[in-house]
Amino acid sequence: KQEVTQIPAALSVPEGENLVLNCSFTDSAIYNLQWFRQDPGKGLTSLLLIQSSQREQTSGRLNASLDKSSGRSTLYIAASQPGDSATYLCAVVGNTGNQFYFGTGTSLTVIP
Amino acid sequence: KAGVTQTPRYLIKTRGQQVTLSCSPISGHRSVSWYQQTPGQGLQFLFEYFSETQRNKGNFPGRFSGRQFSNSRSEMNVSTLELGDSALYLCASSLAFSEQFFGPGTRLTVL
Numbered sequence: 359k360q361e362v363t364q365i366p367a368a369l370s371v372p373e374g375e376n377l378v379l380n381c382s383f384t385d386s387a388i389y390n391l392q393w394f395r396q397d398p399g400k401g402l403t404s405l406l407l408i409q410s411s412q413r414e415q416t417s418g419r420l421n422a423s424l425d426k427s428s429g430r431s432t433l434y435i436a437a438s439q440p441g442d443s444a445t446y447l448c449a450v451v452g453n454t455g456n457q458f459y460f461g462t463g464t465s466l467t468v469i470p
Numbered sequence: 471k472a473g474v475t476q477t478p479r480y481l482i483k484t485r486g487q488q489v490t491l492s493c494s495p496i497s498g499h500r501s502v503s504w505y506q507q508t509p510g511q512g513l514q515f516l517f518e519y520f521s522e523t524q525r526n527k528g529n530f531p532g533r534f535s536g537r538q539f540s541n542s543r544s545e546m547n548v549s550t551l552e553l554g555d556s557a558l559y560l561c562a563s564s565l566a567f568s569e570q571f572f573g574p575g576t577r578l579t580v581l
């Protein structure tokens with residue numbers, strides 16, 4: 359069964375700092391990987407989707423990379439802002455079904 | 471383009487009752503997935519429907535069931551509610567095997 363791990367569980371940084379969130383998964387037979395953010399009590403907002411054939415995706419200050427062979431993905435956030443404070447979740451979809459396996463998330467706090 | 475909508479947003483029930491939650495996907499999306507989110511277990515997959523057929527099912531008891539209609543709207547039903555069913559229930563829609571978009575969720579509280 360696919361297991362997804364996110365490290366660290368919580369992170370606190372001063373505004374303006376660049377940061378990296380990590381995601382690892384045990385089964386490299388994935389179809390795609392998606393990064394989400396979740397604000398308290400709310401649904402998930404899609405940030406970036408990386409297909410298994412891709413190495414990275416960029417959107418604004420966000421850059422996500424994927425190394426399928428090592429079972430790792432990173433989300434890079436440049437010039438962090440207080441509005442980036444949220445829980446960040448990664449999820450992978452296997453080749454055999456449209457079922458997401460989620461990590462436990464990284465709770466990010468950006469201090470003004 | 472309208473996003474994924476879920477109704478109701480909040481629900482309070484008592485043990486033993488049953489509940490039905492509704493999800494309307496993004497127009498054109500035929501896949502709808504349901505997830506349960508709790509502080510202790512995180513996000514867990516319940517089931518996925520595509521063109522009115524259940525394609526995937528997570529490891530939940532038979533009290534949890536769902537269905538999808540011809541217009542892709544989906545409902546999830548939980549019978550004989552237990553205290554442990556208190557959670558945020560999220561649905562997501564997508565084209566097949568592509569980016570998933572989540573609704574705001576239904577917060578279910580079982581007393």
